[in-house]
Amino acid sequence: MRELCEEAVAAALGAGASYADARVVVRRSQVVGTRNQRVERLDDSETQGIGVRVLVNGAWGFACDRRLSAEGAGAAAQKACAFAKAAPGGHRRDLAPVEPGQGEFRTQVERDPFEVALPDKVELCLRAERALEHNDVQVTSASVRAQKEHKVFVSSEGAAIEQELVECGGGIDALASRNGVTQIRSYPSAHGGSSSQAGWEFVEGLGLEREAPRVGEQAAALLQAPPCPSQVTTVVIDAEQTALQVHESVGHPTELDRVYGTEAAYAGTSFLKPEDLGSLRYGSEHMNVTADSTTPGGLGSFGFDDEGVPADREPIVAAGMLSGFLTSRETAAKIGSGSGGSMRADNWNRMPLVRMTNLHLEPGVGSLEELIGGVDEGLYLETNKSWSIDDKRLNFQFGTQVAWEIKNGKLGGMLRDATYTGITPEFWGSLDGVAGREAWHMQGLTNCGKGQPGQSAHVSHGAAPCRFRNVQVGVKA
Amino acid sequence: MTDDVRDVAARAVRAAAGDDADALVLSERSGLARFASSEVHQPTLIENCVVTLRIVRDGKIGTASTNRLDDDALRLLAERAGAAADSAVPEENFPGLPQPEQLPEVDGFDEAVASAGADDQARYARAAIEASSVDAYGFFTSGVTEIAIASTTGLEAHQAMTDATTLVIAAGEGASGYATQTSWSADGIDPAAVGREAAEKAQRTRGAQQVEPAPYRAVLEPYAVADLISYFAFDAFGANGLLEGRSYLAGRIGETIVDEKVTIGDDALDQRNLPKRFDFEGVAKHRVPLIENGVARGVVWDRTSAARAGDGQRSTGHAPPPIYRYFGPYPFALAMDGGDVETPDELVELVGDGIYVTRLHYLGVVDPREGVITGMTRDGTFRIRDGKIAEPLVNLRFTVSVPQMLADVPGISREQQLVNVNDFYGERYPIAALMPAVATARFNITGVGSDPGI
Numbered sequence: 001m002r003e004l005c006e007e008a009v010a011a012a013l014g015a016g017a018s019y020a021d022a023r024v025v026v027r028r029s030q031v032v033g034t035r036n037q038r039v040e041r042l043d044d045s046e047t048q049g050i051g052v053r054v055l056v057n058g059a060w061g062f063a064c065d066r067r068l069s070a071e072g073a074g075a076a077a078q079k080a081c082a083f084a085k086a087a088p089g090g091h092r093r094d095l096a097p098v099e100p101g102q103g104e105f106r107t108q109v110e111r112d113p114f115e116v117a118l119p120d121k122v123e124l125c126l127r128a129e130r131a132l133e134h135n136d137v138q139v140t141s142a143s144v145r146a147q148k149e150h151k152v153f154v155s156s157e158g159a160a161i162e163q164e165l166v167e168c169g170g171g172i173d174a175l176a177s178r179n180g181v182t183q184i185r186s187y188p189s190a191h192g193g194s195s196s197q198a199g200w201e202f203v204e205g206l207g208l209e210r211e212a213p214r215v216g217e218q219a220a221a222l223l224q225a226p227p228c229p230s231q232v233t234t235v236v237i238d239a240e241q242t243a244l245q246v247h248e249s250v251g252h253p254t255e256l257d258r259v260y261g262t263e264a265a266y267a268g269t270s271f272l273k274p275e276d277l278g279s280l281r282y283g284s285e286h287m288n289v290t291a292d293s294t295t296p297g298g299l300g301s302f303g304f305d306d307e308g309v310p311a312d313r314e315p316i317v318a319a320g321m322l323s324g325f326l327t328s329r330e331t332a333a334k335i336g337s338g339s340g341g342s343m344r345a346d347n348w349n350r351m352p353l354v355r356m357t358n359l360h361l362e363p364g365v366g367s368l369e370e371l372i373g374g375v376d377e378g379l380y381l382e383t384n385k386s387w388s389i390d391d392k393r394l395n396f397q398f399g400t401q402v403a404w405e406i407k408n409g410k411l412g413g414m415l416r417d418a419t420y421t422g423i424t425p426e427f428w429g430s431l432d433g434v435a436g437r438e439a440w441h442m443q444g445l446t447n448c449g450k451g452q453p454g455q456s457a458h459v460s461h462g463a464a465p466c467r468f469r470n471v472q473v474g475v476k477a
Numbered sequence: 478m479t480d481d482v483r484d485v486a487a488r489a490v491r492a493a494a495g496d497d498a499d500a501l502v503l504s505e506r507s508g509l510a511r512f513a514s515s516e517v518h519q520p521t522l523i524e525n526c527v528v529t530l531r532i533v534r535d536g537k538i539g540t541a542s543t544n545r546l547d548d549d550a551l552r553l554l555a556e557r558a559g560a561a562a563d564s565a566v567p568e569e570n571f572p573g574l575p576q577p578e579q580l581p582e583v584d585g586f587d588e589a590v591a592s593a594g595a596d597d598q599a600r601y602a603r604a605a606i607e608a609s610s611v612d613a614y615g616f617f618t619s620g621v622t623e624i625a626i627a628s629t630t631g632l633e634a635h636q637a638m639t640d641a642t643t644l645v646i647a648a649g650e651g652a653s654g655y656a657t658q659t660s661w662s663a664d665g666i667d668p669a670a671v672g673r674e675a676a677e678k679a680q681r682t683r684g685a686q687q688v689e690p691a692p693y694r695a696v697l698e699p700y701a702v703a704d705l706i707s708y709f710a711f712d713a714f715g716a717n718g719l720l721e722g723r724s725y726l727a728g729r730i731g732e733t734i735v736d737e738k739v740t741i742g743d744d745a746l747d748q749r750n751l752p753k754r755f756d757f758e759g760v761a762k763h764r765v766p767l768i769e770n771g772v773a774r775g776v777v778w779d780r781t782s783a784a785r786a787g788d789g790q791r792s793t794g795h796a797p798p799p800i801y802r803y804f805g806p807y808p809f810a811l812a813m814d815g816g817d818v819e820t821p822d823e824l825v826e827l828v829g830d831g832i833y834v835t836r837l838h839y840l841g842v843v844d845p846r847e848g849v850i851t852g853m854t855r856d857g858t859f860r861i862r863d864g865k866i867a868e869p870l871v872n873l874r875f876t877v878s879v880p881q882m883l884a885d886v887p888g889i890s891r892e893q894q895l896v897n898v899n900d901f902y903g904e905r906y907p908i909a910a911l912m913p914a915v916a917t918a919r920f921n922i923t924g925v926g927s928d929p930g931i
Contacts (some may be wrong), residue, residue: 012917039571040802041802043564043800045543047527048544049544062520063521064525086596088599089516244858264648265513269840386851390855390874399843420921475923
């Protein structure tokens with residue numbers, strides 16, 4: 001694989017590139033999904049190929065080939081250069097200097113998820129499903145997944161890197177319905193559960209079967225719950241929904257390619273400007289956000305990113321002040337700060353983009369109970385149900401699967417159809433408490449979309465429950 | 478194409494010797510010239526060919542895929558698919574593998590689009606950029622996709638498809654406009670027109686004003702209608718949502734659910750869309766009425782959901798790609814019938830006082846059972862006053878029940894526009910929606926966002 005990358009880079013330089021890098025990726029994935037005791041998915045997929053990225057006269061070009069052969073590597077290099085030469089524009093690009101990466105990185109696993117027998121994975125899902133059953137639950141579902149990615153990166157600057165990333169995860173859902181009302185509860189999070197860069201021990205640790213009875217009962221109980229009223233109130237948000245809030249309203253707006261407008265045509269731009277670095281108040285003093293591609297178990301962990309920049313840990317928001325951006329070598333050079341480290345490609349046939357790695361809201365102090373104890377009247381919101389945010393990442397609206405009334409510092413009755421909405425800096429400015437390390441955990445998402453053609457990134461977020469004041473809840477159609 | 482997809486499908490089926498099996502081969506050769514600040518910054522060329530083999534053993538189903546196409550790789554593919562099948566539990570309602578049937582002949586392939594290379598894609602991108610009088614952000618893409626299916630039941634299906642899309646956001650500080658165009662034929666490619674439309678719209682968005690959140694009458698351009706109906710369709714128009722009682726149409730088939738002016742269907746055979754002969758199981762495509770004159774008529778089906786429904790239900794040819802099989806059948810060729818309003822200006826007149834929406838952004842399904850969707854307007858939102866388009870507006874958050882929004886429709890444009898609804902994730906499979914502009918008596922604004930522009 002390394003030789004193929006070297007051949008591709010040499011071919012690109014021979015075709016006029018001033019810079020070239022090549023990535024070979026061999027990826028295998030398994031998904032087992034069951035629904036109402038039927039096996040709905042039992043997929044075992046593999047894909048492999050080489051992607052070549054070049055700079056010719058300051059213009060990027062990217063091409064790929066599924067053939068892991070000298071012919072495929074050479075063809076990808078030639079085509080990437082041809083596209084770069086044809087690309088209209090003024091084209092001037094500098095890359096932040098970086099020591100050419102050399103080395104290896106492998107996910108530490110106790111039990112290789114591909115060594116776990118498929119029938120055992122099916123049985124795990126079916127058992128968890130049975131534990132979800134309840135009279136009012138019409139649809140039960142469970143899924144587990146695993147992925148192993150072996151990739152080699154070589155650049156014309158001398159980088160030569162080999163990495164093997166292993167991840168797995170799972171989740172369960174119960175859908176209850178009666179008299180025209182339909183409600184869902186999920187664990188450990190919605191939209192496919194949670195994943196980690198780890199071995200099968202992570203899936204076993206989720207305790208899907210153990211948690212299922214509670215999930216099924218809550219889905220059924222939601223059918224009886226009144227809708228969340230429309231009001232401005234105090235909300236305490238669980239760690240899982242907080243993770244998504246961090247993802248959408250901190251992660252994406254701090255991607256420096258969005259700030260410079262190069263994602264405008266799809267995902268959007270950002271309310272942030274380059275000159276805001278170090279001077280913009282993003283939120284209250286309780287808000288500390290860190291980008292950390294070294295976090296064990298994080299889906300965004302690696303030895304080196306897809307530009308060959310070594311993993312690192314950087315503050316993004318410190319005590320409420322914007323203190324960093326997520327960068328590529330190109331955007332780091334443009335802003336004159338840092339050296340990249342956030343470039344990731346979905347696969348061998350996609351160009352790397354500035355992506356979140358692991359973006360954590362750092363823990364505060366105290367417990368969830370203490371956060372709730374500080375609320376006279378409000379809501380505790382759990383588990384994402386829907387999400388939407390504008391192109392500059394300012395105006396957001398989220399729905400959660402369940403809300404619990406808080407009265408005089410105690411949890412009360414259950415409410416359904418909860419939503420909350422806000423404007424990013426105002427919302428984070430209203431943060432007046434983050435629970436401590438004991439309540440902090442990581443959530444791994446596998447559906448972060450960006451780019452044209454589209455790319456899905458796998459990212460993790462550590463978060464603890466948070467309390468926000470004066471939040472609009474209960475948006476009605 | 479580099480690979481003969483029919484040969485690959487046949488070899489994959491042969492590799493599953495002794496088992497019931499079908500093989501789906503999807504190949505792509507595409508280029509996408511993505512631009513920002515009027516410069517192509519992310520040009521991507523893709524060639525790939527993926528074979529997915531489904532093996533059935535004693536009613537148990539397993540699937541595996543690979544993009545290695547030599548015989549050894551296909552043998553290993555069969556072993557993995559077989560192991561997956563052995564690990565499953567029997568599917569009680571599995572209808573067996575599809576039988577061969579007469580497939581419709583459709584257009585949808587243009588050699589001029591198929592042969593477009595990097596130089597052509599860059600040239601089209603340049604045309605879009607140069608036609609925009611303000612900075613252009615967007616892409617031009619064209620590609621050829623081939624799909625072949627073979628099975629041990631003797632099914633052999635094949636189609637080559639082309640598609641080309643131009644998308645431009647013309648934008649500067651405090652101003653932005655949007656336009657897009659998609660087609661399977663070279664006759665439908667006019668990037669300069671897209672660039673001009675986006676720029677003209679952008680020029681009118683400077684000085685955007687705010688409005689109070691409230692329900693407004695509104696005109697939605699086809700871009701916005703395509704997005705909204707596509708998101709509504711995720712749950713409402715597929716068989717699984719109906720069977721599981723979680724979609725808006727569950728329990729409402731035969732009822733009047735929207736204005737009688739509204740007729741929505743799925744028609745992959747319409748050559749004005751991106752035509753398809755068959756679905757991802759090789760079953761012939763059929764036109765499916767979903768809403769007729771305001772009455773809920775039905776949903777789309779694949780063979781699995783049809784078998785679960787029983788009662789003589791048949792597949793309508795809407796099996797999804799294997800990786801989305803758990804999601805169930807989906808209408809990939811949505812179309813809303815045009816109405817009797819000749820011009821967009823007439824729709825604005827019909828609304829009288831309200832809001833004009835060019836396009837939407839980042840939709841989210843809040844409540845699938847009630848068809849509630851939220852999202853933002855973007856790149857061309859205006860106030861309508863006295864039957865005319867008035868001042869530009871900031872981006873607005875809306876939260877609407879789609880059936881409520883369509884319950885009172887003052888008018889629908891006669892002209893329909895083909896709108897790309899493909900974000901090109903994973904393997905390329907061209908899809909688009911054929912939509913008119915729609916005037917509604919109720920478009921619920923629930924928040925205000927930022928100014929248009931970068």
